[in-house]
Amino acid sequence: MKGMTVIVKKVTQIVCGIIFLYGIYIIIHGHLTPGGGFAGGAIIAGAFILLILAFGSEFLALKKEETRSSIMESSAILIFLIIAVLGMVIGVGGVFFVNFLPKGTIGELISAGVIPLYNIAVGMEVAAALLTIFLALLIYRDEVLK
Amino acid sequence: MELLLIVLLVLMIGGAIFSLEAKDLLSAVIAYGIVGFGLVICFLLLQAPDLALVQIVIEAITLIIMIAIILNSTREEIKTKWPKTIVFVIGVFIFIGLFLYFFNRTTGTLSAFGEHVMRMSKAYILPGAGKTGSANLVTGVIFDYRGYDTLGEATILFTAVIGVLTVLRLKGRK
Numbered sequence: 001m002k003g004m005t006v007i008v009k010k011v012t013q014i015v016c017g018i019i020f021l022y023g024i025y026i027i028i029h030g031h032l033t034p035g036g037g038f039a040g041g042a043i044i045a046g047a048f049i050l051l052i053l054a055f056g057s058e059f060l061a062l063k064k065e066e067t068r069s070s071i072m073e074s075s076a077i078l079i080f081l082i083i084a085v086l087g088m089v090i091g092v093g094g095v096f097f098v099n100f101l102p103k104g105t106i107g108e109l110i111s112a113g114v115i116p117l118y119n120i121a122v123g124m125e126v127a128a129a130l131l132t133i134f135l136a137l138l139i140y141r142d143e144v145l146k
Numbered sequence: 147m148e149l150l151l152i153v154l155l156v157l158m159i160g161g162a163i164f165s166l167e168a169k170d171l172l173s174a175v176i177a178y179g180i181v182g183f184g185l186v187i188c189f190l191l192l193q194a195p196d197l198a199l200v201q202i203v204i205e206a207i208t209l210i211i212m213i214a215i216i217l218n219s220t221r222e223e224i225k226t227k228w229p230k231t232i233v234f235v236i237g238v239f240i241f242i243g244l245f246l247y248f249f250n251r252t253t254g255t256l257s258a259f260g261e262h263v264m265r266m267s268k269a270y271i272l273p274g275a276g277k278t279g280s281a282n283l284v285t286g287v288i289f290d291y292r293g294y295d296t297l298g299e300a301t302i303l304f305t306a307v308i309g310v311l312t313v314l315r316l317k318g319r320k
Contacts, residue, residue, distance in 0.1 A: 026199070031280040034195035036288065042203040049210060070311070077304050084297065097293035103279030112279040118289045122300060129303045130207060133310050137211065140314040141218055 003056030012054035019047040027123035031112045037119040041126025048131050057138050066135040073128035080121040083114055147191055148259065154191075158184040171221050175212045179205065196284045 003009065026033075027040030052062075084097050091100035104111035161180030168174040182205035189198035264271075270287060278286035288296050 031282050031285045033282060034284075035199050036196065036282070036285045039196070039199040039203060042200065042207060046203060046207055049207065053210070070307070073304065073307060077300050080297065080300055084293065097290075097297075099278070099290060106275055106279060107281045112281075112286070115278065115280050115285060115289045118293075118296070119285065122296065125300050125303060129307045132307050134207075134211060136311055136314050137214065 004054050008054050012050060016047050016051050020044060027119055030119040031115045037122030038126055041123040042130060044127040045130035049134055062135055062139055066139055069128045069132045073125060073132055076121050076124035076128060083117055151188060151191060154184050154188055171216050171223055175216060179209050
């Protein structure tokens, strides 16, 4: 895939980081404001897709990126499961998915126990999964079309 | 608000029918975008910003992926021949009749639009913030009351990625 004009590249350089930060904000504030892991992860994946569309696939070493995002996606779901199992080991009553951390006051950034950690794990999962699908469609396009 | 929702739903149904009938696949995909972005406005009108946020991002990304796929493959629809026998026509009419009958029967017992019974959801809404500690009740329900559900969704996403990689690597591997 070829890159686009200089105007698109320059605007992408300015906007891309802001979109990435907005995705992180949506994930971290998932237990306070609308949004959460799914929406924030999709926004982060959108920032990377915008970068690839604007600069073209020759500019970025896509094969390495695909391996990394695949590893990231597999480890994210592992983190999610490990936090869930920790509830069984540490938490009161020994139940899967129990909220074992102190809850704190409602409305503060660090509150609600393990819910923000679940949000971060799901955000990593969604971002890496959408990016991996997009990268796989780009990388294997030439071989499939033959 | 109900009138606005009806107008939006009619627009969405029109877009869906056009995307089924369009000759050019690119215009079919763009017309399909009407359905997704109409759904975003419906969610905003029904006061569900969580769903609207997810829907608008996912809709944009899937639209990009589908357009990229269509630009790399054929733009013309592969024609399929529908059987035009009498059995086929009779079967379609029987199916429509059964669908309308059961639809009428099930919706007759429901309460009116916007006046749902709060018997079950009271147990989540009233003590929800205190029990989970999360100010956003949707996140509290997703990750605390419905933890298994979220684990299933994450597993489905993981399986989808593995499926895409497997199918594409079948021919792409050297």
